[in-house]
Amino acid sequence: MxxxxxxxxxxxxxxxxxxxxxxxxxxxxxxxxxxxxxxxxxxxxxxxxxxxxxxxxxxxxxxxxxxxxxxxxxxxxxxxxxxxxxxxxxxxxxxxxxxxxxxxxxxxxxxxxxxxxxxxxxxxxxxxxxxSVGVNVTMKLLELAAKALASGYDIEIIEAHHRHKVDAPSGTALQMGEVIAQAQGTRLADRAVYERYGHTGERKEGSIGFATVRGGDIVGEHTVLFAGTGERIEIAHKSTSxxxxxxxxxxxxxxxxxxxxxxxxxxxxxxxx
Missing domain, CATH: 3.40.50.720 (NAD(P)-binding Rossmann-like Domain)
Known part of the structure; x- marks a missing residue:
């Protein structure tokens, strides 16, 4: 090579x-x-x-x-x-x-x-x-945020893609979850919640939630929400092409x-x- x-x-x-x-x-x-x-x-x-x-x-x-x-x-x-x-x-x-x-x-x-x-x-x-270079810089920002916000913040990952995408959540969303979990010394497999329906009860502390949107010609949008008491932090990346x-x-x-x-x-x- x-x-x-x-x-x-x-x-x-x-x-x-x-x-x-x-x-x-x-x-x-x-x-x-x-x-x-x-x-x-x-x-x-x-x-x-x-x-x-x-x-x-x-x-x-x-x-x-x-x-x-x-x-x-x-x-x-x-x-x-x-x-x-x-x-x-x-x-x-x-x-x-x-x-x-x-x-x-x-x-x-x-x-x-x-x-x-x-x-x-x-x-x-x-x-x-x-x-995407921008997405990967976003991953680095998530790593830093996850370390600083390791307690007292609920984490949700919302992603949106075009109607033709066949896998969900997106690979990028999953990687975001993995980066966050690893930065906090845990495994995504032990924390991920991929769907909610019906009487779910209260949110499980420490969980990482995923929400998926599919429609139209959306190239790719990812938002990670760190929701605390009295404030929330959103780190997002949106692709237009x-x-x-x-x-x-x-x-x-x-x-x-x-x-x-x-x-x-x-x-x-x-x-x-």
Whole structure:
């Protein structure tokens, strides 16, 4: 994965014809130090064989393919914002081809995360439920707030996304909960409340509540509420486009260029440890 500073980062994009795929391809095109090297999509995609830049009227010279080996042949790194099952198939192909990965896919089980960690022994991987630089700075703010507000404050995490999102709560919301719980020396699994209905009784002290909104074309909104006596603190992040995810992904690609293996997240990329 080590490249000279003047050599473009050769990037393949998974789910190349989806909304996020298009945003990533546009970001790669606009970056002086990046080059589109592969475009992957499902075997039943009607765009197979077409130029990956056709949607933008751009002749990229890269065709959309379902052949993983062919799509990764010229790439140094794959950016993947698809589904867990697809990402794991891409993971196996990248491990074989020695291609790094930037994974923004959410909804992984613990067993699937273990597969990613195992592959990271052979290839460099950035795994993060949200690649946005702003979101990850927000995570750092939550860590600081959680330590200072460890007692006397009830914590609620409210997230909103578009109607097409298939997992809930969002991976970003879950990560926020994990960051807060870890900062307070606890486990999210012991504190999380994912739904409330009917006669629930009083709020359990120390719980971290989640609320989910799905509708329209909301890109992504997350608000963490620390509610105390006589005051409340809200830390929020709102995305108005997927451009922030794409730019963060390119920063992750650049970070991996000097790595040969290892599992990293955006805190590593942004030096927020």
């Amino acid at each position: 080590t490249t000279a500073a003047s050599t473009p980062h050769r990037i393949a994009v998974a789910g190349a014809t989806g909304r996020m795929g298009h945003m990533l391809i546009e970001a790669v095109r606009a970056a002086d130090d990046c080059q589109l090297a592969g475009a992957l999509d499902r075997a039943d995609s009607p765009t197979l064989g077409q130029d990956a830049g056709a949607f933008a009227g751009w002749a990229s010279g890269v065709v959309v393919t379902a052949d993983l080996a062919a799509g990764l042949a010229s790439a140094q790194c794959l950016i993947d914002f698809t589904r867990p099952e697809a990402t794991l198939a891409h993971l196996a192909a990248c491990r074989t081809a020695k291609v790094g990965m930037v994974i923004g896919t959410t909804g992984f089980s613990d067993a699937q995360k273990a597969q990613i960690a195992a592959a990271a022994q052979d290839i460099p991987i950035v795994l993060a439920p949200n690649m 997927r451009a922030g995810y794409a730019q963060g992904s390119l920063r992750a690609v650049r970070f991996l260029a000097s790595k040969n293996s290892g599992l990293y997240d955006m805190f590593d990329v942004l030096n927020l440890r």
